[in-house]
Amino acid sequence: MRLSRARLALLIGLAGALLLVAVIVSPMLLISIPSFITDGSTSVDCADTTQVEEVSxxxxxxxxxxxxxxxxxxxxxxxxxxxxxxxxxxxxxxxxxxxxxxxxxxxxxxxxxxxxxxxxxxxxxxxxxxxxxxxxxxxxxxxxxxxxxxxxxxxxxxxxxxxxxxxxxxxxxxxxxxxxxxxxxxxxxxxxxxxxxAKSGDVKVPPQASEECDDPLVEAAPSDVVAKILQYALAQRGKPYLWGGTGPDSFDCSGVIYAAYRSAGLLIPRTTFGQWPFGAKILDGEEQPGDLVFFNAGPGTSAASPGHVGLVVAKGKMLEARCRLCGPIKVTSYQARGNRVGFTRPMQNPDVLDQLKKLQNSSL
Missing domain, CATH: 1.10.530 (Lysozyme)
Structure with a gap:
């Protein structure tokens, strides 16, 4: 059902979410959060990923x-x-x-x-x-x-x-x-x-698990620490965007990344503007899970000071909290974004390397 602008404004006011955002009012403002988020359970039915190619x-x-x-x-x-x-x-x-x-x-x-x-x-x-x-x-x-x-x-x-x-x-x-x-x-x-x-004589893409089934992404993480970061970040899918949010119920783009790193015992800057210069710059094509991908988006931003960030979870894919009217936190593609600025690797920052050493020593 399409909401009128007057009714939509009233609903926003009642929700206490009056934010000054220069966008066109959308009928998709009210986003329902999946039950696996609201009831505290993360158990969902996964797609059958049995190989589609029979052996010849x-x-x-x-x-x-x-x-x-x-x-x-x-x-x-x-x-x-x-x-x-x-x-x-x-x-x-x-x-x-x-x-x-x-x-x-x-x-x-x-x-x-x-x-x-x-x-x-x-x-x-x-x-x-x-x-x-x-x-x-x-x-x-x-x-x-x-x-x-x-x-x-x-x-x-x-x-x-x-x-x-x-x-x-x-x-x-x-x-x-x-x-x-x-x-x-x-x-x-x-x-x-x-x-x-293959019995079919072809190379086919096997059916992939639904996005709530994160085992393949976590299994492919380059380290146990990155696996913890991905596990936390992916668990936030479906939660709403909130400017300045760092959880547990809502996040903004840098806030969900900050919280994900913190869940693994690592402290990185809180904001996009702080995260951009923090990590080591990574060449396009050499990014890996746990890296950050930045975009020239938002007021007062530029290629030298990007205003939006996502967390790389696999080649070509990122977890992002994009904006209040863009829907809930989700996994999207970063390859098609024309305003991409570059990638960084917080794990190579000297402060993070020191934190990793302390974590390793504490586990001995």
Whole structure:
């Protein structure tokens, strides 16, 4: 039902939300908050993310059963095409069967190791990493033994799934594969293998969980601290925008980010104007979950002093509290925004690095 301007103004007054905003009155002002927010529960039904691609005869005959189970399990868990994972494993090491250097021990001449051929520097700096330690990379513990072992198929395949997810899969899987190995001929080869492994002979985007189901995004976080930041921020979806709000019931754009970092034990500036110079500048295309993306939006702002900020939660996606009439806090795309200024990484600010050290020492 379309509300008249007079009635809308009365409703705004009764709600105590008279803000001086130069916008056209919209009939979509009154936003209903989902029950999972208002009743204190965050439990929702998630979409079935079972892979849509059945295995071809070529796939079942070529892929070892143990590896096939892992490709399918982590493809489903992280939200990427299982046959793309399998094709990477085939192209790199013939599913771990290759006898070349670096597959089962050591590294090859490029410094890559394991069945998915991670560069040791990309994995986390060494081949075997206790998951209780701090590291930057894709090191993962797929078999639950507490160690991220680049030579362990479960660990390596989970790490590869995270890497592909973080760089654009499943929607932009070619871009994600290019990051994995920077050659378009490699991308073409992997896609050709993936098609042979699928019964349909195609590479399809699997059905993704609804936006309330955050496990894939949190699983793909570059660290446990960033995972906590994402977990808190994503839980605020559906709550209303309030200028100056820092929760728990409403937030503005910088307020929800400030609160998310605080939930992980980290203190960053409260406002957009303070957050912009705070983090290390990150090149477009190198952003990762936990980074901030800024826009030249709002009165008195400029490219050198952006007025709007979002939290990167995945490649091309951000969580944002945009404005009072823009609807509730949600996950949106930042790639199509023409007024994007740039990205920053608060985790690389010296103050935050000191805070991270204190958090690590306190947990010992």
């Amino acid at each position: 005869e070529s796939g079942t005959s070529d892929i070892p059963a143990e590896y096939l189970d892992l490709y399918q399990e982590y493809g489903k868990k992280i939200g990427v095409q299982w046959n793309i994972l399998a094709a990477v494993g085939k192209r790199e090491t013939d599913h771990g069967r290759s006898s070349l250097p670096g597959v089962k021990s050591g590294t090859n001449s490029a410094g890559a190791a394991g069945p998915m051929q991670f560069l040791i520097s990309t994995w986390g700096g060494k081949a075997r990493i206790p998951m209780s330690s701090q590291f930057n990379g894709y090191a993962s513990d797929g078999d639950g033994d507490g160690v991220a072992d680049v030579y362990n198929p479960a660990d390596a395949i989970l790490g590869a799934a995270k890497m592909l997810k973080r760089n654009g899969a499943p929607e932009n899987v070619r871009d994600a594969l290019f990051v994995y190995n920077r050659a378009w001929w490699y991308v073409d080869q992997v896609e050709e293998i993936a098609r042979k492994y």
